[in-house]
Amino acid sequence: MEEGExxxxxxxxxxxxxxxxxxxxxxxxxxxxxxxxxxxKYSTVYKVLMNAAMLLIVIYLIQRLIIQPRNSD
Structure with a gap:
């Protein structure tokens, strides 16, 4: 492996x-x-929505970055 790499x-x-x-x-x-x-009163609701959105984003990114490249081989 090259030093620059x-x-x-x-x-x-x-x-x-x-x-x-x-x-x-x-x-x-x-x-x-x-x-x-x-x-x-409403902070719990907003936190649940934010956590759900974060979960969906992470699942999507994992699918795009990890699972799909394996299927293309």
Whole structure:
């Protein structure tokens, strides 16, 4: 393996880690924002909707990125 390719893969891994950290921060901040804006009565409903949307997005991305490339081989 070429040295430049190794450096590229390391940088890509670091960027993916940074992406995951930023997504977790965004998720936590969105939950706090829901608590502040929606109030006690409706915050649970908004959190359920947000979590369901996140679940659907993740399932879709897993299907597109992992399952479909295996089927095309």
């Amino acid at each position: 190794t450096v590229r893969k390391i940088l890509l891994a670091i960027l993916f880690f940074a992406l995951v950290v930023s997504l977790v921060g965004l998720y936590v901040s969105a939950n706090v924002m829901i608590d502040v804006w929606a109030g006690q």
